[in-house]
Amino acid sequence: MDRPIRVVVAKPGLDGHDRGAKVVARALRDAGMEVIYTGLRQTPEQIAETAIQEDADCVAMSILSGAHNHLFPKVVNLLREKGADDILVVGGGVIPEDDIPGLIEAGIAGIFTPGTPTSVTIDFIKNNIKRK
Amino acid sequence: MFNKEKLEQLKKAHEEWENTVTKAVAKRPERKKEFETSSGIAVKRAYTPADIENLDYDRDLSNPGEYPYTRGVQPTMYRGKFWTMRQYAGFATAEESNKRYKYLLEQGQTGLSVAFDLPTQIGYDSDHALSEGEVGKVGVAIDSLKDMEILFDGIPLDKVSTSMTTNAPASVLLAMYIAVAEKQGVSSDQLSGTIQNDILKEYIARGTYIFPVEPSMRLITNIFEYCSKHVPKWNTISISGYHIREAGSTAAQEVAFTLADGIAYVDAAVKAGLDVDEFGPRLSFFFNSHNEILEEVAKFRAARRLWAKIMKERFKAEDPKSMMLRFHTQTAGCTLTAQQPDNNVVRVAMQTLAAVLGGTQSLHTNSRDEALALPTEDSVRIALRTQQIVAYESGVTETADPLAGSYYIESLTDQIEQKAVEYLNKIDEIGGAAKAIEKGYIQKEIQDSAYKYQKEIEAGERIVVGVNKFQIKESAPKGLLKVDPKVGELQQKKLAELRKIRDNTKVNAALEKLGNAAKGEDNLMPFILDAVKAYATLGEICGVLRKVFGEYQQSIVL
Numbered sequence: 001m002d003r004p005i006r007v008v009v010a011k012p013g014l015d016g017h018d019r020g021a022k023v024v025a026r027a028l029r030d031a032g033m034e035v036i037y038t039g040l041r042q043t044p045e046q047i048a049e050t051a052i053q054e055d056a057d058c059v060a061m062s063i064l065s066g067a068h069n070h071l072f073p074k075v076v077n078l079l080r081e082k083g084a085d086d087i088l089v090v091g092g093g094v095i096p097e098d099d100i101p102g103l104i105e106a107g108i109a110g111i112f113t114p115g116t117p118t119s120v121t122i123d124f125i126k127n128n129i130k131r132k
Numbered sequence: 133m134f135n136k137e138k139l140e141q142l143k144k145a146h147e148e149w150e151n152t153v154t155k156a157v158a159k160r161p162e163r164k165k166e167f168e169t170s171s172g173i174a175v176k177r178a179y180t181p182a183d184i185e186n187l188d189y190d191r192d193l194s195n196p197g198e199y200p201y202t203r204g205v206q207p208t209m210y211r212g213k214f215w216t217m218r219q220y221a222g223f224a225t226a227e228e229s230n231k232r233y234k235y236l237l238e239q240g241q242t243g244l245s246v247a248f249d250l251p252t253q254i255g256y257d258s259d260h261a262l263s264e265g266e267v268g269k270v271g272v273a274i275d276s277l278k279d280m281e282i283l284f285d286g287i288p289l290d291k292v293s294t295s296m297t298t299n300a301p302a303s304v305l306l307a308m309y310i311a312v313a314e315k316q317g318v319s320s321d322q323l324s325g326t327i328q329n330d331i332l333k334e335y336i337a338r339g340t341y342i343f344p345v346e347p348s349m350r351l352i353t354n355i356f357e358y359c360s361k362h363v364p365k366w367n368t369i370s371i372s373g374y375h376i377r378e379a380g381s382t383a384a385q386e387v388a389f390t391l392a393d394g395i396a397y398v399d400a401a402v403k404a405g406l407d408v409d410e411f412g413p414r415l416s417f418f419f420n421s422h423n424e425i426l427e428e429v430a431k432f433r434a435a436r437r438l439w440a441k442i443m444k445e446r447f448k449a450e451d452p453k454s455m456m457l458r459f460h461t462q463t464a465g466c467t468l469t470a471q472q473p474d475n476n477v478v479r480v481a482m483q484t485l486a487a488v489l490g491g492t493q494s495l496h497t498n499s500r501d502e503a504l505a506l507p508t509e510d511s512v513r514i515a516l517r518t519q520q521i522v523a524y525e526s527g528v529t530e531t532a533d534p535l536a537g538s539y540y541i542e543s544l545t546d547q548i549e550q551k552a553v554e555y556l557n558k559i560d561e562i563g564g565a566a567k568a569i570e571k572g573y574i575q576k577e578i579q580d581s582a583y584k585y586q587k588e589i590e591a592g593e594r595i596v597v598g599v600n601k602f603q604i605k606e607s608a609p610k611g612l613l614k615v616d617p618k619v620g621e622l623q624q625k626k627l628a629e630l631r632k633i634r635d636n637t638k639v640n641a642a643l644e645k646l647g648n649a650a651k652g653e654d655n656l657m658p659f660i661l662d663a664v665k666a667y668a669t670l671g672e673i674c675g676v677l678r679k680v681f682g683e684y685q686q687s688i689v690l
Contacts, residue, residue, distance in 0.1 A: 014250035014266050016339015019379045019466070022579055023586050025690055039688040040339050043262070065250055066506075066615065070265025096505050097608035114470040114503045115599045117590050 005129060008056045010038040010047045012075065015065035020092060020114075024060060027118035028125070044071055048078035051087055057129040058088040060121075068095050073106035080107075086130045092116070133189060134181050143182045153177065169427040171384035173547050179539035187542055192437070196532035200440035202433050202545070203533035204491040205456040210529035215487075216494035217519045218295060220462065222247035222272035223506055224619045226282035229272040233287060235509065239516055243325075244287070245295040245496060247271030248305070253340040255301045255674025258623035268619035270506070271297075275627050276669045280308040281315065290318040294325035295370070295460065295494075300342035302329040303351055303657055304673050307664040310363065326367035326416060326460070329355060332393040333372045335569045335684065337379040337578065342674060345566050347681035349400045351656065356401050356411040358657035367416040369397060370460060373435075377420035378466050380582020383431040384548045386420060388555030389565075389574050391439060395556070396565040398447055408447045412454025421483040421490075422464045428483075429535055430544035432459070432490030438549050461487040462496040468503040472598040473609060476500040477514060484522050489535055495519055505612040572689035579689070627669065634667040642666045643676050650680040 009025040011018055018040060029035045036054050038047065051059045059079075061072060072091050079087050091103065092112035100111050110124045167175040176183075187193070194200060197207030206212060219236055221244075222229045233244055248271040251263035257275050258267045267273050274280055284294075289312065298305040306327050310320045331348040334341040341348070352369065359368045373381075373390035381389065394415065401411055419435065421428055439457040443449040463483035468476045477500050487495050497515040499507030507515070528534055535541045555577075562568045569575070588594035595601045642663040649659045663673050 014254055014256075014262060014340075015270075016334070016337075017378075018339065019582050022690060023380075023583055026579075026583050027586070029690075035690070037688060037690050039686050041262075065266060066269035067265035069617075094503065094505070096612055096614075098612075115596075117600075118586065119590065 005033045005058065005125065006036070006054060006056045007033050007058045007060055007125065008036045008038065008047070008051045008054055010042050010050070010059060010061045011040045011063075012042050012044060012047055012061050012071040013063055013065060013067045014041060015063055015067070016040055017064040017093075018062070020064070021062040024062070024092065024118060024121060028060075028122060031122045033125070044074035044078055047075050048082060048084070051079065052082060052084050056087055058090065058125050060125070061089070061091045063091070063093040063095075066094070068093060069099055069102065072103055072108050076107035088125065088129050090121070090125065092121070133187055134185060139181060139185060142180060146180050146182065150177065169383065169544070170422065170424055171382040171427065171548060171551060173384075173427075173544065173551075179543055181539060183539050183543040184546075193536060199444070199452065199455060200437040201456055202437040203536055205436070205458055205493070207532070209491060209532035210488070210523070211532070214523045214529065215492050216243040216293065217241050217516060217523075218243040218245045218460070218494045218496055219512060219516055220245040220247050220297065220496045221512070222249075223270075223613070224268040224272065224615050225622060226272055226274065226279040230283055230285055230287075232509075236512070236516070237287070237292070239513060240520065241516060243293045243295065243494060246283070246297065248296070248298055249273045250340065252305075252670060253298060253300070255304075255342050255670060255678070257627060257669050257671030258620060259627050260671055264620070267623050268615050273619065273623045274305070274308070274670060275623060276630055276667050277308050277311055277664050278626070278630055278667065280305075280312050284312050284316075288318075289313040289316055290322045295327075296325065297328050299328050299331050299334050299338075299340055300348065301670060301674050302327045303355055303660050304664065304670050306355065306363075306366075307657065307661040310661065311665050320363045321365070323363055324365040326370050327355070328372060328418070329369040330372045330393065332396060332565055332569060333375055333390075335686070336376060336389065336574050338375040341684045341686075343677065343681040344684045345570075347650075347677075348684075349397075349566075350404075352397060353401050353404045353406070354655045354657050356414070357404075357406060357655055359414065360406075360410050366414065368411065368414045370416050370418040371397065372418040374418050374420045374462055376578060377422065377464065379578050380466075380585060381578045382581050383422065383424070383427050384551035385555065385577060385581060387431055387435045387438065387548060388552040388559075389578075390417065390419070391435065391442065391552065392556055392559045392565040392568070392574075394439065395442065395446070398443075399564065402447065408443070408449045409451040409454050412443060412447075412449050413451060413456075415454075416493075417457055417459035419459050419461050419492075420464050421461045421487040421492075423467055423479060423482060425482055425486040425489070426535075426541060427544060427548075428486035429490045430541055430548050432487070432492070433533070433541075433545045434549040434552065435459070436491070437545070438552055458493045460494045460496070461490075461492040463487070463498045465498055465502060468498060468500070469596060469598050470503040471603065472606065473500045473504060475598055476503070477518065480515060481518050481522070484518050485526070485528065488522055488528055491533060501609065501612060504609060506615065508611060508613045570687055572687045575687075575689050630667060630669070638666045639663070639668045639672070643668055643672060646673065647676045647680055650677055
């Protein structure tokens with residue numbers, strides 16, 4: 001692959017906790033990826049749109065408000081509808097372990113909970129992006 | 133404070149001691165090459181009178197309850213009464229949250245603190261498209277006065293003080309509270325409590341803004357003015373460093389950026405023609421309590437001293453109450469680990485101790501399971517018991533500011549104040565807090581600290597027990613609190629019914645009057661109160677204001 005991995009880091013929903021999203025965004029950038037950070041209060045439609053327009057390899061979303069079961073799968077579905085299901089989707093935040101299998105099944109490839117070293121997220125994205 | 137000759141002798145002796153120890157250390161090194169606090173203040177091997185040789189007791193400390201209030205805002209501190217034990221709570225519906233409040237009051241909690249869900253904090257009704265999936269999640273859903281009546285059902289508002297975490301729509305929720313009290317037969321001058329009402333830190337760190345800076349500052353100033361006449365015991369704002377710290381700032385940055393916001397609010401109110409001593413005594417603050425106990429104690433003391441000076445010297449306040457920095461504290465949510473969550477009880481106990489040694493007026497202790505979900509009733513009880521154990525069993529409450537005079541604490545207090553002053557000067561140069569936020573300066577400073585902290589953890593330079601050292605294999609924790617996903621539907625049904633049975637002509641008239649007033653210069657509180665009493669919803673009221681004021685556009689910095 002000759003161009004750097006492009007990642008859209010997004011905050012879906014109304015949650016304003018963006019420390020994690022921003023730390024991850026910087027870590028991805030320091031790891032050589034191109035990072036587009038959306039800012040707060042993005043609808044699933046906006047996120048899918050940005051991912052497609054930016055020709056992203058990966059969408060990384062963060063939610064700490066408990067709305068993950070609702071919002072993460074919506075983004076996956078929208079990407080599928082738009083024929084962009086080759087974009088890797090990952091998520092993070094305060095996400096109870098019980099919810100993880102359902103999210104994986106819905107098409108979120110990886111879920112990263114509090115305490116995850118950024119290196120784990122970086123490696124996961126590197127090893128799992130679908131555009132080669 | 134020290135005899136000069138004696139001090140010189142002492143310095144010499146200390147130097148010799150340092151030399152001897154340094155030689156020994158060359159053979160057997162200390163744990164780290166350099167020791168420093170969260171704020172990047174170098175920590176020495178030991179502190180002596182030489183580190184506080186310029187300390188002037190009357191000028192820098194004075195007695196508890198006396199200017200500059202370094203030692204606390206009351207002369208008797210916790211000998212008089214303990215801090216208010218106030219657990220931030222709220223989830224799902226008003227009915228559910230009302231039950232939790234009654235439980236907490238039965239368990240000996242002494243004040244209420246209402247957590248609203250995100251739609252309520254951002255001025256959307258539960259049936260708005262953007263509310264989908266968020267209703268009742270991080271707090272209680274309040275759509276109208278009807279919900280507020282249920283929320284405080286059976287809770288006497290003349291006896292309990294209530295803190296409400298609401299910012300952009302603070303005036304609407306305060307109006308609802310006043311209206312509920314009226315129905316209970318309690319007049320607004322008997323009400324005590326706090327609204328957060330601190331929009332600047334929403335732009336910086338917390339994210340529940342609605343309107344642009346100028347109309348937001350107007351709403352805040354309107355509240356100051358209205359409350360000084362009608363709700364005199366109300367804390368009209370809680371200028372918050374808590375979220376700034378949660379976003380990753382250091383202790384010194386927390387003091388600096390919080391007080392910078394405070395200065396902006398006082399400036400705005402004075403510009404609007406209010407007298408500083410009319411609203412100054414009702415300003416309150418809200419800080420974080422982190423793990424580094426001694427730096428935290430110094431932080432609280434430095435914040436008190438610096439605010440007192442700012443109010444007296446910069447704003448020419450004359451009423452001592454305007455100079456007293458009274459504050460609420462919450463233990464640091466960001467220090468809670470999802471790994472081995474019971475360890476969090478110990479972290480919270482240390483943070484409680486720091487807040488109490490720092491002279492807090494009220495305290496929320498986090499629950500052990502909050503890195504995983506909203507806390508269960510059992511976890512909340514342990515958190516409350518932690519406060520009660522420190523209050524009744526630790527003995528640190530028996531005298532005011534017990535750490536005063538410690539060479540280290542006094543030196544740290546000075547250094548944190550100094551760092552904060554440097555930031556305040558820089559922010560003044562930029563043109564004040566609002567400008568500094570618009571330029572992304574404050575956000576960038578915080579993000580840099582947050583990133584540094586994370587890198588230290590990943591490099592193993594900073595140890596978090598259970599996360600990057602002393603890990604164990606764990607199974608998923610059981611019995612976490614789950615909010616019923618049906619809450620959204622339930623609220624939507626309630627709203628539909630309300631819209632059917634209320635007097636819609638009255639609602640529309642009140643909303644129209646509010647819209648017109650927003651275009652002019654009148655104080656908006658009376659108009660909001662009328663709309664609330666007609667059962668206009670929070671979303672409708674904020675919708676009218678959105679139309680007139682527009683919405684804030686976030687400045688994104690990375």
